[in-house]
Amino acid sequence: MTMISDPDMPAIDVGPATHTGEQAVAGKPSNARLIGVITAGALLITAVNITAAVYLYRGISDLRFVEGRLERLGSFEQRIAARLDTVNNGFQSRFEKLDSQLQGSFNEVKGSIARLEQNLPLDSDDDMANVMEPSVVTTTMAEASTDLEAATEPGVVDVPRQPKRRVAAALPPAPNSSYQRIVQPDGKVHYKKIN
Numbered sequence: 001m002t003m004i005s006d007p008d009m010p011a012i013d014v015g016p017a018t019h020t021g022e023q024a025v026a027g028k029p030s031n032a033r034l035i036g037v038i039t040a041g042a043l044l045i046t047a048v049n050i051t052a053a054v055y056l057y058r059g060i061s062d063l064r065f066v067e068g069r070l071e072r073l074g075s076f077e078q079r080i081a082a083r084l085d086t087v088n089n090g091f092q093s094r095f096e097k098l099d100s101q102l103q104g105s106f107n108e109v110k111g112s113i114a115r116l117e118q119n120l121p122l123d124s125d126d127d128m129a130n131v132m133e134p135s136v137v138t139t140t141m142a143e144a145s146t147d148l149e150a151a152t153e154p155g156v157v158d159v160p161r162q163p164k165r166r167v168a169a170a171l172p173p174a175p176n177s178s179y180q181r182i183v184q185p186d187g188k189v190h191y192k193k194i195n
Contacts, residue, residue: 179191 178194180194182190182192184190
C-alpha cells in the first residue's frame with residue numbers, strides 16, 4: 001500500500017490513541033488479569049484431578065483387598081461345605097443304623113405277636129377273664145387219701161378240670177415301684193398308687 005501524504009490536507013483523527021503497555025481500553029480486562037484467571041482455573045482443575053486420583057487409588061486398593069478376602073472366603077466356604085458333608089454323612093449313617101435296628105425290633109415284635117395269636121385259644125376275651133387262676137394246694141398224704149375215699153362216694157360231684165394256661169414266651173415287665181399290687185380272693189389283680 002502506498003501512502004500519499006499531502007502537507008496541505010488536514011489530518012484525520014481516528015480517536016484516542018492506544019499505546020501498548022501504558023493504558024488499557026476501558027471495559028476490557030487486561031492481559032495479566034486474564035492470565036491470572038486462567039492460571040487459577042487450571043490450578044483448581046489440577047487440585048480436583050489430584051484429589052480424585054487419590055480417592056480413586058484408595059478405592060482400587062480397597063477393592064483389591066476385598067477381592068482377596070472374597071477369594072479366601074470361597075476357599076473357606078469349600079472347607080466348611082466339606083466338613084458339613086462329613087458330618088451329614090456321619091449322621092446319615094447313624095440314622096440308617098437306627099432305622100435298621102428299629103425295623104429289626106418291629107419285625108421281632110410282629111413275630112412275637114403272631115406267635116402269641118397262634119398260641120391263644122379261640123375263646124373270647126370275656127371267657128378268659130372269667131377263668132380263675134388255679135390255686136396252689138398243699139396237702140399231705142393223709143389228706144389226699146381221705147379226699148380219694150370221699151371221691152369214691154356217690155354223693156360227691158365231679159368238678160370239671162380247668163383248662164391249662166399257656167406260659168407266654170416273654171415275661172411282662174415289672175410294675176412301677178410307686179404302685180402296690182393287690183390280689184383279691186377271686187384272683188383279680190389291682191394296682192394302687194402309693195403316695
